[in-house]
Amino acid sequence: LFSGILFRWFQKNIVSYESFEAFVINCTRISHQQSLSTVLDIVRQDKFVESSDVKQVFFHIIVDLCCGNAPENDNIATNIVEFYRWLQKTKICFDDLDETKKFIDFLNQYFPFTAKVIDSNISEACMPTVLKSPSYRGFDPPNLNIKSSVIDHANLIPLALNNRNLQGIWVRLYCSDMDGMSFNRIEHHILGYDGPTCFLIRVRDGNGSVFGAYSADRWKDKNRFHGSSSNMLFVLQPQLRIYRSSAASNGAYQWLNTKSFQSNNGSLPHGLGFGGSTEGFRLFIPESLEGCTARSYCPTYEPGKLLLPSSSTSTVRTGGENQDLFEIETMEVWGVGGQANVEKALQAQKVSREIVDETIRK
Numbered sequence: 001l002f003s004g005i006l007f008r009w010f011q012k013n014i015v016s017y018e019s020f021e022a023f024v025i026n027c028t029r030i031s032h033q034q035s036l037s038t039v040l041d042i043v044r045q046d047k048f049v050e051s052s053d054v055k056q057v058f059f060h061i062i063v064d065l066c067c068g069n070a071p072e073n074d075n076i077a078t079n080i081v082e083f084y085r086w087l088q089k090t091k092i093c094f095d096d097l098d099e100t101k102k103f104i105d106f107l108n109q110y111f112p113f114t115a116k117v118i119d120s121n122i123s124e125a126c127m128p129t130v131l132k133s134p135s136y137r138g139f140d141p142p143n144l145n146i147k148s149s150v151i152d153h154a155n156l157i158p159l160a161l162n163n164r165n166l167q168g169i170w171v172r173l174y175c176s177d178m179d180g181m182s183f184n185r186i187e188h189h190i191l192g193y194d195g196p197t198c199f200l201i202r203v204r205d206g207n208g209s210v211f212g213a214y215s216a217d218r219w220k221d222k223n224r225f226h227g228s229s230s231n232m233l234f235v236l237q238p239q240l241r242i243y244r245s246s247a248a249s250n251g252a253y254q255w256l257n258t259k260s261f262q263s264n265n266g267s268l269p270h271g272l273g274f275g276g277s278t279e280g281f282r283l284f285i286p287e288s289l290e291g292c293t294a295r296s297y298c299p300t301y302e303p304g305k306l307l308l309p310s311s312s313t314s315t316v317r318t319g320g321e322n323q324d325l326f327e328i329e330t331m332e333v334w335g336v337g338g339q340a341n342v343e344k345a346l347q348a349q350k351v352s353r354e355i356v357d358e359t360i361r362k
Contacts, residue, residue: 001057001060001061001064001069002061002064002065005042005043005046005048005049005057005061006042008046008047009042009045009046012045023038024122024126024127026038027039027118027119027122028118028119028122028123028127028130032108032112032115032116033104033108033115035115035118035119036104036107036114036115036118037100037104038118039058039061039118040054040058040100040103040104043057043058043061055081055084055103056074056077056078056081057077058077059076059077059080059081060073060074060077062077062114062117062118062157062161063076063077063154063157065117065118065120065121066117066139066141066154066157066160066161067141067153067154067157070154072152072154072155073154076154076155076157076158076240079158079239079240080111080158080240082239082240083110083239083240083241083242084103084106086241087106087110088102090303090304110162110242110244111158111161111162112161112162113139113160113161113162113163113164113167114161116137116138116139117139117161119138119139120138120139123136123138124138139160139167140160140167140168140338141157141160141167142156142157142159142160142166142167142168142170143168143169143170144156144170144172144334145169145170145171145172146172146175148172148200148332149175149177149178149202149330149332150200150201150202150210150330150331150332151200151202151210151236151237155210155236155237156170156236158234158236158240158242159198159214159234159236159242162232162242163214163230163232164338165196165214165216165230165336165337165338165341166198166214166336167338168336168338168339169336169338169339169342170198170334170335170336171334171335171336171342171346172332172333172334172335173189173190173193173197173333173334173335174186174189174190174331174332174333175330175331175332176328176330176331176332177330181289181328181331182289183258183271183272183285183286183287183288183289186272186331186333187221187256187258189333190219190333191219191220191221191349191352192348192349192350192351192352192353193218193219193335193345193346193348193349194218194344194345194348194349194352195218195335195336195337195341195342195344195345195348196214196215196216196217196335196336196337196341197214197215197218197219197333197334197335197336198212198213198214198215198333198334198336199212199213199214199215199331199332199333199334200212200236200331200332200333200334201328201330201331202328202329202330202331203307203326203327203328203329204326204327204328204329205307205326207237207238207307207308208237208238209235209237209238209307209308209326210235210236210237211233211234211235211236211294211306211307212233212234212236213231213232213233213234213254213274213283214230214231214232214233214234214336215227215231215253215254216228216230216231217231217253217254218345219254219256220256221256221257221258221259222256222257222260223257223259223260223268225251225252225253225254225255226253226254226255227253227254228253229245229249229253230245231245231253231254231274231301232244232245232301233274233275233282233283233301233306235304235305235306238308239308241304241305241306243301243302243303243304244301244302245300245301245302246299246300246301246302248299249299249300249301250277250299250300251300252275252276252277252298252299252300253274253275253300254272254273254274255269255271255272255273255274255278255281255284256271256272256273257269257270257271258270258271258287269281269284269286270286270287271284271285271286271287271288272284272285273285274300274301275298275299275300275301276295276298276299276300277298280295280298280321280323281293281295281298282294282295282297282298282300282301282306283295283306285328289328291325292325292326292327292328293323293324293325293326294306294307294323294324294326295321295322295323295324296322297321305324306324307324307326
């Protein structure tokens with residue numbers, strides 16, 4: 001797709017070495033905004049692209065550049081554009097900007113590595129020696145060490161465009177299909193891993209729903225919240241949503257508790273959760289794995305639904321708020337953060353397990 005559009009633009013606009021050099025510099029060297037504006041203008045000027053389709057075609061190109069041409073790429077591009085339109089309807093943002101600036105502001109906020117995709121591909125084609133520089137960091141698409149049972153890897157591209165730690169190698173730590181649907185097994189596979197993790201959850205409903213959570217910090221079994229503002233929740237299917245930590249977050253980023261029953265404020269829930277409070281999590285997987293819940297709002301993360309209504313899910317009202325009940329079909333936890341960080345985190349987990357084993361033997 002991009003080759004044809006770029007070829008037609010080159011025929012019309014590249015008339016000298018200087019004009020070609022200016023194109024390369026605009027895509028790689030001036031600024032992220034200039035890189036995005038350059039490619040958007042190229043798409044907008046193409047005679048075969050309708051003005052209403054510019055954003056769709058732009059993101060189709062980005063996904064193609066990330067993982068090659070594939071049938072599902074157009075659906076991924078559609079979901080990203082729909083997410084942009086949803087944000088415009090539901091959030092007070094981008095108001096004082098023209099349409100191009102609105103779109104670029106959206107990219108900078110939710111997909112800040114989009115320009116790096118353009119930079120990496122243009123540099124590889126025109127300046128391959130740049131890629132060999134130790135200081136150069138290009139865009140590295142998600143590379144799963146094992147095929148996911150939850151979702152095709154191309155659908156992870158939006159997450160990689162959002163966060164550097166979700167690029168490069170993904171190492172599967174836990175898979176319910178392989179390791180068993182047991183909270184004990186989940187805990188065993190994530191504790192001790194000293195790095196970021198990404199949860200992918202396929203729900204047993206009629207919508208093919210897939211959502212999840214990214215945790216920037218390691219997991220701890222403790223009686224209080226932990227984590228950081230780099231955490232986020234997301235939906236990958238049947239639509240795309242990314243819920244970052246709120247500006248006025250209460251710090252309840254992630255929760256894992258299997259030991260403590262009481263606190264000064266009352267009983268403590270056993271399970272794994274994200275956001276909200278111990279009285280009502282944004283997303284909660286109880287130790288029993290039964291009666292999992294998701295809410296549309298919490299003070300920790302940006303508002304929005306994790307689940308669409310279906311005949312297989314139900315909504316109940318608890319504490320004055322609606323929450324969706326769901327059943328997990330498949331769940332995976334992946335170790336992320338880049339090759340060096342993943343290797344270091346896996347080594348830390350190995351050492352941690354050896355210490356536990358040694359303690360048990362004594």
